[in-house]
Amino acid sequence: xxxEVVNVVIDIATPRxxxxxxxxxxxxxxxxxxxxxxxxxxxxxxxxxxxxxxxxPESARVAGSIRFEGRELVGLDEDxxxxxxxxxIAMIFxxxxxxxxxxxxxxxxxxxxxILHRGMTRSAAFELAVKLLERVRLADPERAAxxxxxxxxxxxxxxAMIAMAIGCSPRLVIADEPxxxxxxxxxxxxxxLIDRLRAESRMALLLVSHDLAVIAxxxxxxxxxxxxxxxxxGPVDAILRDSKNPYTRALLAARPQPGARPGARLKxxxxxxxxxxxxGPGCPFAGRxxxxxxxxxxxxxxxxxxxxxxxxxxxRAREVGRSA
Amino acid sequence: xxxxxxxxxxxxxxxxxxPRPSPFAAHPLRPALLGVSxxxxxxxxxxxxxxxxxxxxxxxxxxxxxxxPDSGDVRLEGRSLFDISRRELRALRAHMQMIFxxxxxxxxxxxxVEKIVAEPLAALGRASRSEHRARVAASLEAVGLRASDAxxxxxxxxxxxxxxxxxxxxxxxxxxxxxxDEPVSAxxxxxxxxxxxxMSDLQRDAGVTFLLISHDLSVVAHICETTAVxxxxxxxxxxxxxxxxxxxxxxxxxxxxxxxxxxxxxSPVPPSPSAGAAKGSSAxxxxxxxxxxxxxxxxxxxxxxxxxxxxxxxAACHFPLA
Amino acid sequence: MRLGSRVDVSLxxxxxxxxxxxxxxxxxxxxxxxxxxxxxxxxxxxxPSLAHWFGTDSLGRDVASELLAGxxxxxxxxxxxxxxxxxxxxxxxxVAALSKGSVEDAIMKACDFVFAFPALLSAIMLTSxxxxxxxxxxxxxxxxxxxxxxxxxxxxxxxVLGREYALAARAAGRGPVSIAFDHVLPNIAPALIVQAxxxxxxxxxxxxxxxxxxxxxxxxxxxxxxxxxxxxxVLFNAPMLAVYPGxxxxxxxxxxxxxxxxxxxxxxxxxxxxx
Numbered sequence: 001x002x003x004e005v006v007n008v009v010i011d012i013a014t015p016r017x018x019x020x021x022x023x024x025x026x027x028x029x030x031x032x033x034x035x036x037x038x039x040x041x042x043x044x045x046x047x048x049x050x051x052x053x054x055x056x057p058e059s060a061r062v063a064g065s066i067r068f069e070g071r072e073l074v075g076l077d078e079d080x081x082x083x084x085x086x087x088x089i090a091m092i093f094x095x096x097x098x099x100x101x102x103x104x105x106x107x108x109x110x111x112x113x114x115i116l117h118r119g120m121t122r123s124a125a126f127e128l129a130v131k132l133l134e135r136v137r138l139a140d141p142e143r144a145a146x147x148x149x150x151x152x153x154x155x156x157x158x159x160a161m162i163a164m165a166i167g168c169s170p171r172l173v174i175a176d177e178p179x180x181x182x183x184x185x186x187x188x189x190x191x192x193l194i195d196r197l198r199a200e201s202r203m204a205l206l207l208v209s210h211d212l213a214v215i216a217x218x219x220x221x222x223x224x225x226x227x228x229x230x231x232x233x234g235p236v237d238a239i240l241r242d243s244k245n246p247y248t249r250a251l252l253a254a255r256p257q258p259g260a261r262p263g264a265r266l267k268x269x270x271x272x273x274x275x276x277x278x279x280g281p282g283c284p285f286a287g288r289x290x291x292x293x294x295x296x297x298x299x300x301x302x303x304x305x306x307x308x309x310x311x312x313x314x315x316r317a318r319e320v321g322r323s324a
Numbered sequence: 325x326x327x328x329x330x331x332x333x334x335x336x337x338x339x340x341x342x343p344r345p346s347p348f349a350a351h352p353l354r355p356a357l358l359g360v361s362x363x364x365x366x367x368x369x370x371x372x373x374x375x376x377x378x379x380x381x382x383x384x385x386x387x388x389x390x391x392x393p394d395s396g397d398v399r400l401e402g403r404s405l406f407d408i409s410r411r412e413l414r415a416l417r418a419h420m421q422m423i424f425x426x427x428x429x430x431x432x433x434x435x436x437v438e439k440i441v442a443e444p445l446a447a448l449g450r451a452s453r454s455e456h457r458a459r460v461a462a463s464l465e466a467v468g469l470r471a472s473d474a475x476x477x478x479x480x481x482x483x484x485x486x487x488x489x490x491x492x493x494x495x496x497x498x499x500x501x502x503x504x505d506e507p508v509s510a511x512x513x514x515x516x517x518x519x520x521x522x523m524s525d526l527q528r529d530a531g532v533t534f535l536l537i538s539h540d541l542s543v544v545a546h547i548c549e550t551t552a553v554x555x556x557x558x559x560x561x562x563x564x565x566x567x568x569x570x571x572x573x574x575x576x577x578x579x580x581x582x583x584x585x586x587x588x589x590x591s592p593v594p595p596s597p598s599a600g601a602a603k604g605s606s607a608x609x610x611x612x613x614x615x616x617x618x619x620x621x622x623x624x625x626x627x628x629x630x631x632x633x634x635x636x637x638x639a640a641c642h643f644p645l646a
Numbered sequence: 647m648r649l650g651s652r653v654d655v656s657l658x659x660x661x662x663x664x665x666x667x668x669x670x671x672x673x674x675x676x677x678x679x680x681x682x683x684x685x686x687x688x689x690x691x692x693x694p695s696l697a698h699w700f701g702t703d704s705l706g707r708d709v710a711s712e713l714l715a716g717x718x719x720x721x722x723x724x725x726x727x728x729x730x731x732x733x734x735x736x737x738x739x740x741v742a743a744l745s746k747g748s749v750e751d752a753i754m755k756a757c758d759f760v761f762a763f764p765a766l767l768s769a770i771m772l773t774s775x776x777x778x779x780x781x782x783x784x785x786x787x788x789x790x791x792x793x794x795x796x797x798x799x800x801x802x803x804x805x806v807l808g809r810e811y812a813l814a815a816r817a818a819g820r821g822p823v824s825i826a827f828d829h830v831l832p833n834i835a836p837a838l839i840v841q842a843x844x845x846x847x848x849x850x851x852x853x854x855x856x857x858x859x860x861x862x863x864x865x866x867x868x869x870x871x872x873x874x875x876x877x878x879x880v881l882f883n884a885p886m887l888a889v890y891p892g893x894x895x896x897x898x899x900x901x902x903x904x905x906x907x908x909x910x911x912x913x914x915x916x917x918x919x920x921x
Contacts, residue, residue, distance in 0.1 A: 213585035
């Protein structure tokens, strides 16, 4: 197993005290697999992704186990972590403009991991960088390599960032909302690029997004997070067809549909995602959930398994979908 | 008897001047709108869909006279917005309001909610303070907030609630037209639905007509009967929303529809531009360089927006798909 | 450490120091141990005692009384010079931010022109041309505050005008002047307050420098700067005579800066909610 995450808990120190932003995340990922992490604001999805790279902020404390290639990453010293980053694990960020240094030419930024981790000479690395830019289908890769980030469009910058990420052929790529800042037509092409690169190289992909449909199109499995908890996990098709968790169902029902008629009402979820210090002792979705019963407010929901692959965290998981 | 449109946009042109590369060179121009015309009728909300660079936000601002076009006109119930005095324009603003994308930036953090929501009333100069208070309370309740929320500051509310405050502000003068520029893009999915339902309800109950600008087809589909698709400053297709998205006539609309991630369908591979369309010529169709269905004629002559035979649909394409 | 407590410490400490400064000035109108200008040669350069708490200076004047009276000048200069800077600077800055284009450029170039002259040198030029004295010192220092405030107002004002709520105000039908007063000023106020306290502190230092050079407050008016200047002559006999006014200046400047920081945070509605 390439990546095994067991009971990861992340607390952030704030003026109000420690806030638990991820509460017991458990999942795994093997070579060539793709896992989607979907959640709204405050779900903890980005913090989870950052924890895998050891990039959580100073104020965060990570507990639990993250084993990558058999090696424990939690508590690993910074030097060892740095050796992994860009080489075995790579990350693609949401905002290509801020993730790329505006003062350095694109080619050098793509070449940087190659120089660092592969010990290549600058000229050899730059040549390889141009080839990488070609591999990510940038028109005129030579020109792009010599250009500064501001000269490229949003989609082109994202392609450059992907080139930077795959340079050392990492085994795991984490993409945190890689297309949210892009136009939808560009988004489609970037996602297709990521799919193609994965197919070529057996890279594992962890795709973080707030958009279930993006995950649906590009991941085999998915975990649904809410207020730091994994509410449901399993194969994407099964969950979309027949979710066993009220939050996932509510999320699916609330999503605006392209084929809708004007004036059609959406099944909205009342209230809004909780702020951390407002979460009570029970399920964080209690109250907003239409299946709420008393026990939901007092006791944290258990994880109920449905076969080997599927799990749902809900007191009433077995009843979900029954009366639909 | 022909119904008069609530809002009429006539042949708008707008370009922005960019900083010049050297003191002796001319200012390069970035075109934002290249001849946009359409009509919005009362009770039938209108959607504008486009990506970045389409000019949709510029269009939204000019439609409310927050910016002046280089040429063309905007008429509200027949009256031009640009041919009148400042005072007359201010009076007309009571009938048209705006909701912005960013629920965090569109409310002044130093004002209480009451002052924010009452601002359009204050600008009109009529009504006393107590009348303001009463109307603010009514407006807040109409959007699902409480009258007591008027005393609070914006930072005490979540993103979705702030957007409701922005909607309450837009409604307080009982406008006929509300321009909404990406009103739900910054909201979580679970909260987007609430905001969209609210807008639907307001259409029905408060007689508000929306001009909804978005990059998201699904959002527009829920609110608008008619939609125009914009590409690089031009309208490339226009017609009833549901037909537009189920059977697009213009290749760009088709590209947008195909690219929109859907739950019920495996993600389609976007059609790549055919090899022949390396660079579009300036005389031809602006979409030719990207078009999967391009033919030689497309590079020679730019298509105008023409009505498709027998239907309520127009497309700017020589060879419409549907 | 809780963020709140750090904010409060600045505010309270600054407020206390500034309060002491103001109290010193207020008291000095009503009472000082001795008349500050009373010369008493037989008792010159006396060390601290019960009769003279800080001793006497080279002309036998009571140091304690001079310190109290000197605070009046410092405050007067600070308030009026900063006042001039705020009134004219905010006005110019707002005009620049609202007009844009060539008007904005012209105003900013004018500010740059004033900046080209070193502040203290300009103050010296002005006071030596038009004569020494408190009034001229105030004007010289005040003039220099105007471009500083103007530039700050324009920059922060433009920031506010670019926010969506300013656009929303325009969409609601509000004119530029009402937007300036209702939206721009309240949102730039924190930056202005902090800058004003910094300028106040600088004004006190500038007045002390001018008085030190003999161009500011003239005898028999007591001034901390003048005390410093006179203390130079007797530095080896009575070094403490330089320390007392120096400490008075330092504490006042420190208090003002702390107060400015504390006020800016206290006025922020986001932090207000937590109280």
